[in-house]
Amino acid sequence: MTLLRIETEDGTPMATLNWFAVHPTSMNNTNKLISGDNKGYASFLFEEKMNGKSVRPGKGEFVAAFASSNLGDVSPNIMGAKCIDTGEDCAEDSTCNGFSALCIAFGPGENGNMEESTAIIGERQFNKAWELFQDKQGAEQIRGPVQHAHQFVNMTNYEVSQPIQSF
Numbered sequence: 001m002t003l004l005r006i007e008t009e010d011g012t013p014m015a016t017l018n019w020f021a022v023h024p025t026s027m028n029n030t031n032k033l034i035s036g037d038n039k040g041y042a043s044f045l046f047e048e049k050m051n052g053k054s055v056r057p058g059k060g061e062f063v064a065a066f067a068s069s070n071l072g073d074v075s076p077n078i079m080g081a082k083c084i085d086t087g088e089d090c091a092e093d094s095t096c097n098g099f100s101a102l103c104i105a106f107g108p109g110e111n112g113n114m115e116e117s118t119a120i121i122g123e124r125q126f127n128k129a130w131e132l133f134q135d136k137q138g139a140e141q142i143r144g145p146v147q148h149a150h151q152f153v154n155m156t157n158y159e160v161s162q163p164i165q166s167f
Contacts, residue, residue, distance in 0.1 A: 001125075002069065003132040005139065006146070013062060016046065018129045019069035026076045026107050026118035030084075038076055039066040041122030046129060066125060076121040077105035079112065 006015040024037035036043065043064045044057055051060025082089055083096030084104050096102035107117025132139075 001128050001132065003129055005133055005136075013050065013133075015063040016065070016129065016133055018042070018064070018066045018125070020066070020125055020128075021069045021071055021074045022076050022121065022125070023068065023071060023074055024076075025105075026121050027114050028077070028104050028106075029101075030104060031114060035118070038118050038121035038125065039068070041118055042066045042125040042129065045122065045126040046133075049126075049130065064129075066129070075105060076117065077107045079106040079108060081105045082112070 002019045004017040005013065006017070007013055022038065024039040026038045027033075027035045043066050046064035046066075047057065047060055047062055048055075050062035050064070080089065081094065081103050083102050085096060085102050088096075090096055090103040094100055094103050104112070106112035107114065108120045109116030109118075
């Protein structure tokens with residue numbers, strides 16, 4: 001885990017940016033709601049800790065961002081994939097009776113509960129990030145201004161074509 005702690009010149013914490021290699025896929029493909037998944041939950045917990053419980057999410061002065069880093073196949077669904085119709089492990093081709101939609105990966109939540117799994121994986125990221133955030137002794141300091149560039153592009157006026165490839 002890598003964590004960037006951003007402070008004002010007088011040392012007041014403003015933000016943190018965290019990188020950790022785990023996919024934000026605790027909410028499986030049966031979820032029909034919008035979710036920040038485990039990364040969003042870790043961010044929520046960190047901002048709540050810094051801004052206080054009475055401050056609405058996303059409205060506080062402190063900002064916490066949890067990003068993915070060197071992802072390969074780093075799934076938070078540590079209990080593996082199971083067929084939702086039978087409860088058996090999915091076949092090697094990730095299908096259940098020939099249907100991939102029935103093969104669902106499960107996280108550490110009780111009975112595969114994806115909301116609980118999201119919270120568990122998010123809390124684990126938050127806890128480590130909080131530990132790193134507090135450890136100013138082991139940190140490498142970077143000083144100087146933060147610069148940025150921003151540009152809006154109206155993509156409605158652009159035409160994109162896909163070249164045809166033959167194999």
